[in-house]
Amino acid sequence: MAVTGSVLGGDRPRVGMVGGGQLARMSAAPAAALGIDFRVLATSLDESAAQVVSDVYLGAHDDEHAVLEFAAGCDVVTFDHEHVPPPILEKLEARGVAVRPGPHALINAQDKAVMRRTLEGAGAPVPRWRVVDSVGEAQEFANEVGYPFIVKTTRGGYDGKGVWRIDSSIDLSSVMSSPLPPGAQWLAEEAVPFVQELSAQVARSPSGQTVAYPVVRTVQTNGICSEVVAPAPGLSDERAVQAQRIALDIAGALNVTGMLAVEIFDTGDALFVNELAMRPHNSGHWSIEGAVTSQFENHLRAVLDLPLGSPRLVAPHAVMVNILGGDVGNLYSAYRHVFARDPGLKVHLYGKQVKPGRKVGHVTTVGDDAEQLLVRARHAADYFMGVIDE
Amino acid sequence: MAVTGSVLGGDRPRVGMVGGGQLARMSAAPAAALGIDFRVLATSLDESAAQVVSDVYLGAHDDEHAVLEFAAGCDVVTFDHEHVPPPILEKLEARGVAVRPGPHALINAQDKAVMRRTLEGAGAPVPRWRVVDSVGEAQEFANEVGYPFIVKTTRGGYDGKGVWRIDSSIDLSSVMSSPLPPGAQWLAEEAVPFVQELSAQVARSPSGQTVAYPVVRTVQTNGICSEVVAPAPGLSDERAVQAQRIALDIAGALNVTGMLAVEIFDTGDALFVNELAMRPHNSGHWSIEGAVTSQFENHLRAVLDLPLGSPRLVAPHAVMVNILGGDVGNLYSAYRHVFARDPGLKVHLYGKQVKPGRKVGHVTTVGDDAEQLLVRARHAADYFMGVIDE
Numbered sequence: 141m142a143v144t145g146s147v148l149g150g151d152r153p154r155v156g157m158v159g160g161g162q163l164a165r166m167s168a169a170p171a172a173a174l175g176i177d178f179r180v181l182a183t184s185l186d187e188s189a190a191q192v193v194s195d196v197y198l199g200a201h202d203d204e205h206a207v208l209e210f211a212a213g214c215d216v217v218t219f220d221h222e223h224v225p226p227p228i229l230e231k232l233e234a235r236g237v238a239v240r241p242g243p244h245a246l247i248n249a250q251d252k253a254v255m256r257r258t259l260e261g262a263g264a265p266v267p268r269w270r271v272v273d274s275v276g277e278a279q280e281f282a283n284e285v286g287y288p289f290i291v292k293t294t295r296g297g298y299d300g301k302g303v304w305r306i307d308s309s310i311d312l313s314s315v316m317s318s319p320l321p322p323g324a325q326w327l328a329e330e331a332v333p334f335v336q337e338l339s340a341q342v343a344r345s346p347s348g349q350t351v352a353y354p355v356v357r358t359v360q361t362n363g364i365c366s367e368v369v370a371p372a373p374g375l376s377d378e379r380a381v382q383a384q385r386i387a388l389d390i391a392g393a394l395n396v397t398g399m400l401a402v403e404i405f406d407t408g409d410a411l412f413v414n415e416l417a418m419r420p421h422n423s424g425h426w427s428i429e430g431a432v433t434s435q436f437e438n439h440l441r442a443v444l445d446l447p448l449g450s451p452r453l454v455a456p457h458a459v460m461v462n463i464l465g466g467d468v469g470n471l472y473s474a475y476r477h478v479f480a481r482d483p484g485l486k487v488h489l490y491g492k493q494v495k496p497g498r499k500v501g502h503v504t505t506v507g508d509d510a511e512q513l514l515v516r517a518r519h520a521a522d523y524f525m526g527v528i529d530e
Numbered sequence: 531m532a533v534t535g536s537v538l539g540g541d542r543p544r545v546g547m548v549g550g551g552q553l554a555r556m557s558a559a560p561a562a563a564l565g566i567d568f569r570v571l572a573t574s575l576d577e578s579a580a581q582v583v584s585d586v587y588l589g590a591h592d593d594e595h596a597v598l599e600f601a602a603g604c605d606v607v608t609f610d611h612e613h614v615p616p617p618i619l620e621k622l623e624a625r626g627v628a629v630r631p632g633p634h635a636l637i638n639a640q641d642k643a644v645m646r647r648t649l650e651g652a653g654a655p656v657p658r659w660r661v662v663d664s665v666g667e668a669q670e671f672a673n674e675v676g677y678p679f680i681v682k683t684t685r686g687g688y689d690g691k692g693v694w695r696i697d698s699s700i701d702l703s704s705v706m707s708s709p710l711p712p713g714a715q716w717l718a719e720e721a722v723p724f725v726q727e728l729s730a731q732v733a734r735s736p737s738g739q740t741v742a743y744p745v746v747r748t749v750q751t752n753g754i755c756s757e758v759v760a761p762a763p764g765l766s767d768e769r770a771v772q773a774q775r776i777a778l779d780i781a782g783a784l785n786v787t788g789m790l791a792v793e794i795f796d797t798g799d800a801l802f803v804n805e806l807a808m809r810p811h812n813s814g815h816w817s818i819e820g821a822v823t824s825q826f827e828n829h830l831r832a833v834l835d836l837p838l839g840s841p842r843l844v845a846p847h848a849v850m851v852n853i854l855g856g857d858v859g860n861l862y863s864a865y866r867h868v869f870a871r872d873p874g875l876k877v878h879l880y881g882k883q884v885k886p887g888r889k890v891g892h893v894t895t896v897g898d899d900a901e902q903l904l905v906r907a908r909h910a911a912d913y914f915m916g917v918i919d920e
Contacts, residue, residue: 151861151862152879166562168582172582172881174865175881176862177581194581446865446869447866449875471541471542471565472542472565472566473541484822
């Protein structure tokens with residue numbers, strides 16, 4: 141259903157983004173700045189992006205009719221998430237719509253088994269892994285790599301959902317007795333003893349131009365990204381370049397267009413690829429204020445095959461701390477306190493209803509001293525979350 | 531007419547902005563980031579802001595019914611321009627809508643004679659001036675201040691329209707034979723021999739909190755702002771503080787809420803107030819990328835009576851060069867060249883049809899060396915305008 145029609149198309153292109161979450165919401169600002177038309181496919185008008193985007197189509201990402209209708213009149217279709225079924229993407233391409241990233245790249249972000257096979261083929265370092273069809277096969281894998289190890293569903297996981305740490309065979313039976321998401325398999329994986337988690341983001345255009353963002357340190361809490369420091373403190377230049385090289389190689393090998401985030405385990409001695417995302421990513425929200433060109437702008441420039449913007453930091457450090465749904469239902473009411481306390485804060489609220497553990501916003505600080513930036517951003521996020529009250 | 535309704539109002543406020551130009555368009559991004567609802571009153575869906583804002587009401591700013599309908603459901607009403615008739619603003623206030631800036635402040639931005647009287651009352655330095663009702667009265671004024679001098683209409687002028695430099699009595703008769711805009715008078719003013727033009731911007735909240743932006747140098751070409759350098763190069767700290775003090779005093783004396791821009795003539799020896807604008811202003815576009823908190827975000831924070839954000843520069847300098855409508859009809863096509871040449875450029879296109887001399891976008895550069903930043907931004911703007919082709 142077309143809620144509002146785009147007007148005055150003229151010579152400017154229209155980018156359509158499937159999905160109405162916060163990534164689409166944060167893409168709207170650079171789309172307006174660039175002067176391009178921007179359309180989202182959302183499931184309801186109260187979704188995060190649908191609140192702020194003028195050109196909203198309503199429909200589900202797996203409803204072929206809805207996606208085709210949404211895509212008609214778009215010069216490029218891209219994504220706020222990786223869940224559009226490949227047959228729909230192939231139909232779009234057959235109709236002449238530029239799908240970026242394309243279905244052959246995107247399948248690697250949809251299916252963790254496909255991704256690991258591709259990465260191994262491309263020579264990227266990955267933890268030992270195996271698709272396992274039974275508890276017995278998983279136990280066999282555990283006998284090889286030892287406990288603890290990780291069990292994941294190959295499809296349908298996000299923000300810690302669909303991932304389990306297995307400490308014993310009792311855990312294993314319990315986890316593998318739960319139902320698999322549609323089309324998913326069980327994937328067993330070595331638990332890499334990392335000292336920190338990194339994210340390496342690159343943008344890549346159909347012409348093959350790439351830019352690499354500074355490698356950042358990410359901290360996950362209960363499987364959800366809680367904070368990001370750019371650049372990763374204490375990471376040697378050599379290791380940072382290695383991480384950027386891994387991401388650039390993957391982007392090229394998989395023919396990714398748009399933003400690619402490569403989540404990496406750093407063991408202190410080596411780097412291992414954990415997950416991929418082919419879209420703007422939580423680990424790059426700092427770039428809105430912290431980089432010359434944000435990940436959202438470079439995603440749009442990449443999928444439009446425009447020359448990419450500089451990914452460099454505008455200050456020595458930028459820090460991002462997520463606001464997760466907590467005790468405070470009305471996020472807006474926190475502004476009076478946090479803004480009065482710290483006039484340098486940058487806050488993004490996503491317009492989402494507050495539910496425990498749900499990402500509802502983030503706080504960014506930019507400056508010289510990463511520790512001080514962390515203290516400031518954590519304080520504000522904690523206040524939004526109701527963890528502290530002063 | 532309500533084009534789209536806002537959804538999920540919940541606990542967050544809705545700011546309504548009268549006017550659908552580029553100032554409203556650029557206000558949409560910080561509104562989305564802050565997680566507030568944002569509505570504009572535009573005259574058509576192809577106006578600059580209406581292209582990108584989800585909640586658009588269609589109607590004229592001087593149509594009382596349209597303005598009242600638009601304002602119903604807004605917690606605060608503010609403005610992209612200063613042309614809403616005071617009786618409509620007073621009716622809004624009588625209905626309990628917070629009008630910011632209020633009609634008593636705004637009248638000073640609507641009528642240059644009222645403004646000059648108020649400024650003199652507040653002790654602000656202004657050029658000698660007089661309302662003149664005839665060519666004879668204007669000649670009398672000229673006999674006192676000498677040629678050249680300036681003639682303006684008290685109302686209805688913008689971007690150099692409604693302003694004439696008078697070099698002789700022949701010019702005077704010719705200018706004053708043209709019809710006056712509705713409600714306007716002729717205003718004669720001393721031509722101040724300035725060495726540069728400055729703009730001092732402040733934000734002020736209803737609670738009385740104020741922040742002052744770095745004072746910038748503005749360059750006008752044919753009466754239209756063509757470029758801005760922040761901070762103003764070579765301006766002494768003492769003079770900069772004096773300009774900020776003038777703007778803060780005016781904001782307080784006039785009870786301004788939101789952004790106030792004070793255009794100032796710098797004669798080298800003294801400062802004189804030229805014009806006021808009570809809204810985000812062309813001289814502050816650099817602040818989107820160049821300041822911790824943009825003028826658009828601080829305008830929203832001010833009219834919502836939220837604590838204001840830091841106005842400080844994120845680098846030693848920021849430069850903004852306007853893109854005026856020129857020979858190139860398709861602005862988008864310039865991206866391939868200007869972005870490839872300079873990955874650090876920030877470009878804003880307003881979605882407006884290209885007409886000669888019309889402001890259709892701007893280019894910002896941020897960094898260490900003002901002269902280099904100017905060269906880069908001018909080059910890109912010239913390329914967009916078709917002045918150069920490489």
